[in-house]
Amino acid sequence: xxxxxxxxxxxxxxxxxxxxxxxxxxxxxxxxxxxxxxxxxxxxxxxxxxxxxxxxxxxxxxxxxxxxxxxxxxxxxxxxxxxxxxxxxxxxxxxxxxxxxxxxxxxxxxxxxxxxxxxxxxxxxxxxxxxxxxxxxxxxxxxxxxxxxxxxxxxxxxxxxxxx
Amino acid sequence: xxxxxxxxxxxxxxxxxxxxxxxxxxxxxxxxxxxxxxxxxxxxxxxxxxxxxxxxxxxxxxxxxxxxxxxxxxxxxxxxxxxxxxxxxxxxxxxxxxxxxxxxxxxxxxxxxxxxxxxxxxxxxxxxxxxxxxxxxxxxxxxxxxxxxxxxxxxxxxxxxxxxxxxxxxxxxxxxxxxxxxxxxxxxxxxxxxxxxxxxxxxxxxxxxxxxxxxxxxxxxxxxxxxxxxxxxxxxxxxxxxxxxxxxxxxxxxxxxxxxxxxxxxxxxxxxxxxxxxxxxxxxxxxxxxxxxxxxxxxxxxxxxxxxxxxxxxxxxxxxxxxxxxxxxxxxxxxxxxxxxxxxxxxxxxxxxxxxxxxxxxxxxxxxxxxxxxxxxxxxxxxxxxxxxxxxxxxxxxxxxxxxxxxxxxxxxxxx
Numbered sequence: 001x002x003x004x005x006x007x008x009x010x011x012x013x014x015x016x017x018x019x020x021x022x023x024x025x026x027x028x029x030x031x032x033x034x035x036x037x038x039x040x041x042x043x044x045x046x047x048x049x050x051x052x053x054x055x056x057x058x059x060x061x062x063x064x065x066x067x068x069x070x071x072x073x074x075x076x077x078x079x080x081x082x083x084x085x086x087x088x089x090x091x092x093x094x095x096x097x098x099x100x101x102x103x104x105x106x107x108x109x110x111x112x113x114x115x116x117x118x119x120x121x122x123x124x125x126x127x128x129x130x131x132x133x134x135x136x137x138x139x140x141x142x143x144x145x146x147x148x149x150x151x152x153x154x155x156x157x158x159x160x161x162x163x164x
Numbered sequence: 165x166x167x168x169x170x171x172x173x174x175x176x177x178x179x180x181x182x183x184x185x186x187x188x189x190x191x192x193x194x195x196x197x198x199x200x201x202x203x204x205x206x207x208x209x210x211x212x213x214x215x216x217x218x219x220x221x222x223x224x225x226x227x228x229x230x231x232x233x234x235x236x237x238x239x240x241x242x243x244x245x246x247x248x249x250x251x252x253x254x255x256x257x258x259x260x261x262x263x264x265x266x267x268x269x270x271x272x273x274x275x276x277x278x279x280x281x282x283x284x285x286x287x288x289x290x291x292x293x294x295x296x297x298x299x300x301x302x303x304x305x306x307x308x309x310x311x312x313x314x315x316x317x318x319x320x321x322x323x324x325x326x327x328x329x330x331x332x333x334x335x336x337x338x339x340x341x342x343x344x345x346x347x348x349x350x351x352x353x354x355x356x357x358x359x360x361x362x363x364x365x366x367x368x369x370x371x372x373x374x375x376x377x378x379x380x381x382x383x384x385x386x387x388x389x390x391x392x393x394x395x396x397x398x399x400x401x402x403x404x405x406x407x408x409x410x411x412x413x414x415x416x417x418x419x420x421x422x423x424x425x426x427x428x429x430x431x432x433x434x435x436x437x438x439x440x441x442x443x444x445x446x447x448x449x450x451x452x453x454x455x456x457x458x459x460x461x462x463x464x465x466x467x468x469x470x471x472x473x474x475x476x477x478x479x480x481x482x483x484x485x486x487x488x489x490x491x492x493x494x495x496x497x498x499x500x501x502x503x504x505x506x507x508x509x510x511x512x513x514x515x516x517x518x519x520x521x522x523x524x525x526x527x528x529x530x531x532x533x534x535x536x537x538x539x540x541x542x543x544x545x546x547x548x549x550x551x552x553x554x555x556x557x558x559x560x561x562x563x564x565x566x567x568x569x570x571x572x573x574x575x576x577x578x579x580x
Contacts, residue, residue: 004190008186011189012186015181016179016181016183017174017178019177020173020175020176020177020178020181023173023174023177023178023181024170024173024174029177029180029181032177033182037184040189041189041192044189045193045196045197092177092180094173094176097172098169098172098173098176101170101173109275109296109305111296116170117170121170125503126503126505134327136279136328136329138279138280138329141279141505141506142278142280142294142544142557143294144505144544145505145521145542145543145544145545145557146277146542148521148542149521149541149558152541152542
């Protein structure tokens with residue numbers, strides 16, 4: 001198997017899932033598609049390195065997040081653009097039963113949205129979220145707790161039972 | 165534990181996603197490589213031309229435009245401020261520019277929330293805040309440290325940059341531990357001094373004075389520091405736990421830690437190790453397929469490991485030793501719970517953990533957990549220091565303190 005064939009295999013297995021993950025993170029389907037496609041282009045560009053990474057999905061996620069951050073930094077209208085990034089994307093409307101969740105997610109600062117999505121959706125443990133976002137573990141935990149608080153009732157990990 | 169609502173939302177978007185042909189992406193990568201090569205060639209050519217032009221103009225007689233030899237050329241006219249110099253954004257008491265220079269105002273923003281709390285005793289404590297208000301996080305959300313010497317009746321604030329963790333000392337100062345060089349101590353009056361680094365593992369008696377330093381995602385080892393002198397010691401690590409996830413010292417001086425043999429890919433199984441001679445000799449134990457998701461130590465005989473089999477986000481069992489690690493009791497929980505964000509053990513050995521936004525306490529035998537009453541929802545951190553049990557979080561970013569092992573609580577606001 002060549003390096004490009006390996007990337008193609010990861011593409012076939014992960015592309016849609018990663019787009020869904022980044023849609024939840026940034027609230028816009030074309031943005032999510034573009035980020036994931038660009039991450040795969042970078043993977044092809046560094047195919048040998050990519051083949052040796054332990055977790056290809058985590059690598060692609062990290063690249064896509066860095067791409068989006070660079071885009072924001074370059075944008076002079078960052079502060080104006082940013083709240084709009086969380087709105088439902090052009091040409092795609094989430095199903096009715098998820099509208100509340102999309103609205104609640106769009107109310108979170110992007111830093112909290114990133115950790116909620118990476119932990120609850122991408123299933124990364126806190127330590128790996130910290131590594132992906134390059135922030136201390138304490139920051140991840142704090143953002144996670146804060147995000148969970150805002151999404152109260154919409155995430156299903158909040159236990160109400162009194163004994164375990 | 166993956167969230168069902170979030171998963172369904174992402175799956176729906178994934179189904180609606182446009183999937184490009186993989187060959188198109190490969191072409192994009194190839195075009196980019198070609199462009200890069202071309203750009204490199206053109207850049208090199210342009211560089212040669214510039215060098216040639218500079219050389220020719222310098223060597224040609226009469227080409228000097230500066231004054232007589234030995235005189236520096238006249239400086240360019242200084243730009244004057246005014247409308248043509250660019251329009252600066254207005255600085256108001258709520259603008260990011262103002263807030264970045266006024267940490268007290270920053271902490272009092274509604275979006276400021278606590279990242280970490282550290283108590284040396286009931287009076288001396290430190291809180292670390294993150295402020296992700298709109299417009300503040302361009303280039304990373306700013307952090308502020310607040311510290312008090314009177315139980316948060318009064319406090320001070322200071323902006324701190326970069327990645328760090330904060331610890332409170334009993335003299336009212338705060339240790340700012342950075343993951344790169346540059347750690348320092350903030351004195352009670354706000355002045356700073358560099359932190360002391362000890363060259364070798366400590367030979368001092370631990371037990372209360374040594375505090376764990378945060379690790380960074382298992383990639384770098386944690387450290388220990390003496391909370392009286394703010395001296396940092398590198399951690400003693402076993403071969404099997406070289407990539408350290410967490411370590412703790414109990415009151416008798418035993419080091420407990422867990423980690424993997426290597427960091428990064430192929431890191432090996434998570435292993436628990438303990439040593440009674442500052443890392444000279446180690447005992448180790450692995451726990452089969454069960455992952456270690458947390459460690460709490462009461463004393464050198466009693467410790468509990470939180471473990472999980474069903475994915476990395478759920479604790480479904482406890483492994484408990486009460487004879488210093490010789491034998492272990494495996495207790496399955498009646499229902500799995502989200503991986504605790506924080507664990508603490510009080511001086512009398514009672515275990516507290518924060519899971520799913522609530523504080524849970526273990527019974528005496530550590531075999532069942534119950535919710536602690538009287539706290540706000542969505543707490544995320546518990547800290548135990550001597551007789552002080554501090555829980556932080558909630559919608560208001562508050563701290564709830566108990567001095568009677570969690571029976572009663574009073575709320576303090578760590579905002580200056």
